[in-house]
Amino acid sequence: MAKPKVAFYWCASCGGCEETIVDLAEDILGVVEAVDIALWPVAIDMKRKDVEAWEPGDVAVAFINGAVRLSEQKEWVELLREKCSLVIAFGSCAHMGGIPGLANATNREEIFANKYHRSPTVANPDGIVPQEQTNVDGYDLELPTFWKDVKPLNEVIDVDYYLPGCPPPFDLVATAVGAILEGKLPPKGSVIAPEKALCDTCERNDTKPDEMTITEFKRTATSTPDPEKCFLADGFLCMGPATRSGCGERCINGNMPCRGCFGPTPDAIDPGLKLLAAIASRGEADSEEDAKALADSLVDPLGTYYRFGLPASMLKRSADTERAQT
């Protein structure tokens, strides 16, 4: 029997998800033994026409990482959807929008203005901005459309499963691949990770005080967390209580609070809002000034509560983008 084929593809991503595969080092030989890698732009040179030549169902599974913001990305993922039996949103960006999704906090015009005009390292006296249609030396050039906002993969195509994490830890990837090979698939739309929040497996959970109160937020940039203590109890905002476990507590073991890359637990409608409500319920301030000081001590609340999930959240995008659309 021929080995099943898998495809890897990337959209708006940093390449970290590819790194998960590369990090396997010689173990990748085991993977190659089990499956054939049909597409992997980071490592294998293939053109779109090669993929277009596939028959639907030729490739068993496509692992797509990265968020979607360009029309070209949309075309590619739609193509893969057509040709592959299963599509797995691989990593936080495909799952929820991820770090690139924070661009939804601003709008396309601002991004272009910063990138091509305002940035101190940019010298652009003619004010040239990339255009979708350009004629250079008599040739018509076409660039993909830069959408007004970033979308998670499931807003563009139908997604079968989600592998969360930034990047997903390989044991989860192995679990998913194993399940696919053995045909023991969970219900469609499942996030392949435990359903409980990170506190469940966090060793520091035992150090939580009976009555936790938060009077100020510290930053890891300016102070070092206690290596044993629960981060929240120590005054650092930790996304752990609102984030799925299964990551292997990689950040916690590095003495960094959870940043929330695994996304919300199945019952949480909106991860940022749920944690915000939880934190607000434990904040303590005697006066209006103290309350303001407490709120102000959390630098960049949007980027903290929605670091990985802004496009997939109830907020989706900033109101500016919303207005620009209409």
Next chain:
Amino acid sequence: MISLTIDGQVVEVEDGSTVLQAARKLEIQIPTLCTHKALLPYGACRVCLVEIEGSRGSWLETSCTFPAQEGLVVNTTSDRVLRTRKIVLELMLARCPEVEVVKELAAEMGLEDTRFPKKGEDCILCGLCVRVCGEKMNAGAVHFVNRGTGKAVEPPYDRHSAVCMACGACEVVCPTGCVDLSKITTHQPRPIPSEFDEGLSSRGSIYVPFAQAVPNTPVIDKDTCIRLLNGDCGACQAFCEADAIDYDQEDTIEEVDVGAVIVATGFKLFDSKLINRYGYGKFDNVLSAMEFERISHASGPTLGKVIMKDGRSPQAVAILHCIGSRDENYHEHCSRVCCMYSLKFAHLVKEKTDAEVYNLYIDMRAFGKGYEEFYKRVLGEGVHFIRGKAADVTDVSETPEEKGKLIVVAEDTLLGVTRRLPVDMVILSGALTPSPDSADVGRVFSLGCSQGGFFLERHPKLAPVDSMSDGIFLAGACQGPKDIPDSVAQGAAAAAGALSLIDKGKVVIEPITAEIIEDRCAGCQLCIANCPYAAIEYDKEKNISVVTEELCKGCGTCVAGCPSGAAHQKNFEDEQIFSEIEGILTGSEV
């Protein structure tokens, strides 16, 4: 057991008893000045002489040291005994002619005077102090020095002793009151202030908290008891006939399962030291209301006599209302009871002394049954009422009449003048304030606090006895300042409320409660601190939080605050809310 005959009566005593103990068993009175139940027999005072009858005639022995023997025949009232005892007392009276206990005993024996030259000593050399210090306190800070006529009790080399713990046992046992602790010890003697008497009297290390204490049994103060501190003393055990004193007893915490709780933790009187212009704590005769309450009480430190610190009867007394209450700087509330107890104080001072009494009030709040009538009665007793809050209490006199007095300065708002009232005693009618630990108690019982810090009732008019939590009731001043009749009424209502719950045998709960999905809870425990009803507990083994349904009021705080969405509100799910929102948003199109 040993059997012996005393004054013709046969008595059985344990081996090792003394003749004195045998006589006391027969309730035969033998006077003695140097015996003490907790100390070894010593035979110093010789007053307890008895006649022992033997086969070859009789002889005299001190009954406190002579061992009881089988078949012994003792006579305690023979002529020879009485004659000799009289001589002993006459000699003692010559040594200590002014000592009360000796004079009394001599008078009992028919002695009016002594034939020997008087010396004017105050120590009868009974050795009780020496023995209690050596035997019981294991200190030996005082001892006999010299012999014969030069014999005396002193610390070593007649210098202040550093081994003396200043426990005061020698003072307590001395029958003549001649021990002056300050001449013995290098330490500062610190009397233990009686909590119940507001520190106006002192108490022992073993004491009954107050006359009507429930249970009415003594307690040992483990911070001052020498036995518990050093393992010495143990004198009280020798006195307890019921053998009820157990020094090995430990504090225990007892857990009781109950169906209802009545919180009646009371109030704390405002600390008048916080307003230093009234001189409380600075002037001897500026008293708090509670201190005056003890002074005026028949069982109080002065046995009900209204006297000043120096023992004189006051010529004028000022009673200052609203100290710390109705005052934006301290407590805004009216303490409700002060007007009436201040009137009672005025009445008591009038009744017990000839003093002039001044009540300085903001306005008189004599509400309710019999109160206005009492106010009228006190007005008729010649008490001076001055409408104006006292501004100052000072001892700086401006006129000869004010010299040596406390001067209360106040504006008389009815006359429109500033008055200076020279008085001997000032009573501060302080505010009723919440107990200092009310925040902790509130946390234990999930009680909220109203403005001012008193516990919050469920409804000021319709549920004044209930708290926000079912089965927890409030009674008395912990819920707000109130007088005795109101406290009794609220207490009875709370008891009835608790009884009706217990009597029913079952509790009806609302269907809308919170539930934590076991498979989804990560055990972050944030909900536990959020629950205002203490209805969530952490299951350490399963590492999850669990809602106790009987306690849950369905307020939804835990549901809103659950970061992982594991907490759900039954019949009130997010989906329902979203459907409602959708319905509202699409309503216009339908």
